Amino acid sequence: MSRHPLAIAALLLIVAAPAPAVADTHGVPFPRGSRLADPARPDGPYLSGRGFRDTVEHIRRHLVGHGLRHEAIPVYRRPGVTVARFLSRDPSSPWSAIHVFTAANRTYLFVVPGPPGPAAPAPQPSTKARTP
DSSP states (O other): OOSOHHHHHHHHHHHHSOOOOOOEETTEEOOTTOEESOTTOTTOOEEOSSOHHHHHHHHHHHHHHTTOOEEEEEEEEETTEEEEEEEEOOTTOSEEEEEEEEETTEEEEEEEEOOOOOOOOOOOOOOSOOOO
């Protein structure tokens, strides 16, 4: 019998707790309760905290509400998967595409990062003559 049952119970609760919710990725806010599908892959995909239709509507409302230029690809189905895609039409956007898809009765989100910003210019060689 352990002398610290409360400490052991607290430790078990911390270990068994679900992964922390994700607020946003690359500037795209996710529905409440969304989390990484696989914690070993920090770049995604994410499990949505809502169903497919609500997740698509959440993303659409955010993009339209903030006036972000994008193209919404109509929802399409393939065997075992339903997909909605949003493509950025703003070259300075931190994301290129947002994919919302459902597979195995789960709704996933994946944000494709945008191209990296312009690189810092390389330092120019000095034109001063060196003196000994």
